[in-house]
Amino acid sequence: MNNAGIGKIQELIYDLSVGDVMKKDVISISPDISMYKLKEVLRKNRISGVPVVKNGCSVGIISIEDLINWLTKKSAGSSVKDWMTKNVVTVYEDEKLIQAISLFDQKGYGRLPVVERKEKKVVGIVTKGVIIESLLREIEIDYHEEEIRRYRMSHFFEDVTADSVTIGLIYQVKGGDVMNGGTVAGNIKKTLKRLDIKPDIYRRVAIAIYEAEMNLIFYTDGGEVSVYIKPESICVNVRDHGPGIPDVKDALRLGFSTAPNWVRELGFGAGIGLNNIQRCSDKMIINSTVGRGTILDITVNMDTL
Amino acid sequence: MKLSAIIREMGFEVVAGKDYPDRTITHGYVSDLLSDVIANARVNDLWITLQGHPNIVAVASMKELGGIILANNRKPEVQTIQKAEEEGIPILLSALSAFEVVGRLWDLGISGSTKNAEKI
Ligand SMILES: Nc1ncnc2c1ncn2[C@@H]1O[C@H](COP(=O)(O)OP(=O)(O)O)[C@@H](O)[C@H]1O
Ligand SMILES: [Mg+2]
Numbered sequence: 004m005n006n007a008g009i010g011k012i013q014e015l016i017y018d019l020s021v022g023d024v025m026k027k028d029v030i031s032i033s034p035d036i037s038m039y040k041l042k043e044v045l046r047k048n049r050i051s052g053v054p055v056v057k058n059g060c061s062v063g064i065i066s067i068e069d070l071i072n073w074l075t076k077k078s079a080g081s082s083v084k085d086w087m088t089k090n091v092v093t094v095y096e097d098e099k100l101i102q103a104i105s106l107f108d109q110k111g112y113g114r115l116p117v118v119e120r121k122e123k124k125v126v127g128i129v130t131k132g133v134i135i136e137s138l139l140r141e142i143e144i145d146y147h148e149e150e151i152r153r154y155r156m157s158h159f160f161e162d163v164t165a166d167s168v169t170i171g172l173i174y175q176v177k178g179g180d181v182m183n184g185g186t187v188a189g190n191i192k193k194t195l196k197r198l199d200i201k202p203d204i205y206r207r208v209a210i211a212i213y214e215a216e217m218n219l220i221f222y223t224d225g226g227e228v229s230v231y232i233k234p235e236s237i238c239v240n241v242r243d244h245g246p247g248i249p250d251v252k253d254a255l256r257l258g259f260s261t262a263p264n265w266v267r268e269l270g271f272g273a274g275i276g277l278n279n280i281q282r283c284s285d286k287m288i289i290n291s292t293v294g295r296g297t298i299l300d301i302t303v304n305m306d307t308l
Numbered sequence: 309m310k311l312s313a314i315i316r317e318m319g320f321e322v323v324a325g326k327d328y329p330d331r332t333i334t335h336g337y338v339s340d341l342l343s344d345v346i347a348n349a350r351v352n353d354l355w356i357t358l359q360g361h362p363n364i365v366a367v368a369s370m371k372e373l374g375g376i377i378l379a380n381n382r383k384p385e386v387q388t389i390q391k392a393e394e395e396g397i398p399i400l401l402s403a404l405s406a407f408e409v410v411g412r413l414w415d416l417g418i419s420g421s422t423k424n425a426e427k428i
Contacts, residue, residue: 209370275347
């Protein structure tokens with residue numbers, strides 16, 4: 004398996020909980036049934052061990068090995084409670100998979116009953132087999148979704164034959180729509196990630212667009228964000244139709260803000276938005292005419308740090 | 309320190325992000341000014357704030373922060389929680405003041421972002 008696959012599995016075992024993967028319709032037996040009956044249960048269900056459960060709670064575990072011991076020794080009693088392993092280790096259904104795996108690993112257990120936290124009732128069972136099956140299922144699902152999408156998109160530039168290739172993305176921002184503030188920046192970030200753009204690049208682009216998007220929301224009737232992705236750079240154009248900025252130099256001063264009180268109460272209007280944009284871009288140009296609108300152009304080069 | 313351990317030690321109420329993978333947190337940032345967080349917080353920081361409106365999730369997601377702590381008994385808006393679940397941003401609540409939250413986090417080994425460290 005490739006490195007990406009291994010990384011994904013490591014992530015999954017910290018991500019998935021035991022309850023996500025456990026076998027739910029668990030076959031269990033009571034401590035009072037006979038070893039003869041146990042033999043039948045194991046044979047019929049083709050399993051090598053079962054949890055022993057009383058009133059829904061785990062009281063032990065018994066496996067083929069115990070059955071063989073009983074068959075060869077035939078001493079003591081002949082019910083399950085005489086031969087089962089007591090003090091059985093269980094896992095909670097909300098524990099992460101890594102917990103179950105390290106128990107298998109350290110203690111050499113073959114199966115772990117899964118109990119819920121409140122009343123400690125047995126709700127399922129995990130074995131190594133169950134875990135492997137679930138992991139395979141998960142990585143397959145993943146490959147079929149995001150990974151394949153990302154793979155295809157990241158090869159876009161190579162697959163297209165042209166003297167120069169530019170991907171253009173255009174988004175509308177509604178004025179006053181504070182609730183959805185950041186949606187455009189978020190969508191652009193997601194798209195850049197899929198295109199396999201480097202993290203430091205897509206982060207800078209996303210942050211710059213976020214600040215510009217919020218300015219459209221607070222200070223204008225709305226506007227348009229256009230993103231042009233080329234192999235060597237990402238250019239962003241943000242335009243609106245007013246009111247315009249009377250003095251761009253003033254607006255660029257750290258802390259300068261005309262934000263009204265309600266905007267400031269939300270934590271906006273610190274007067275550092277344009278500075279954040281400047282810091283994130285390799286080039287920033289603002290053209291603004293009062294009464295006509297503002298045009299902001301940002302360039303982020305692909306090869307800079 | 310693992311976020312799950314921080315939550316346990318600090319007794320935070322988790323209102324979003326229970327089901328996300330655990331993450332390791334080493335630094336934090338405190339501010340109620342969103343553009344300031346954008347300028348100065350770092351990837352994976354825990355962000356302590358009083359703001360509870362949905363835009364905090366957009367900021368946290370943009371900056372890829374490790375989680376948001378609302379101090380002083382502040383409650384997030386319903387849309388904030390929904391958005392946080394969608395974006396995978398944990399939101400934790402505390403009755404302590406921001407000052408006390410930071411103090412206790414510092415005791416646990418969570419420190420501030422170093423000044424000239426890479427910021428974005
Ligand atoms: N698109 C725009 N149209 C009109 N005015 C704007 C626009 N963008 C920014 N401004 C002005 O520039 C000021 C500074 O913007 P910014 O640095 O983002 O800080 P803040 O948004 O916190 O005020 C704003 O307060 C506003 O007066
Ligand atoms: Mg602004």
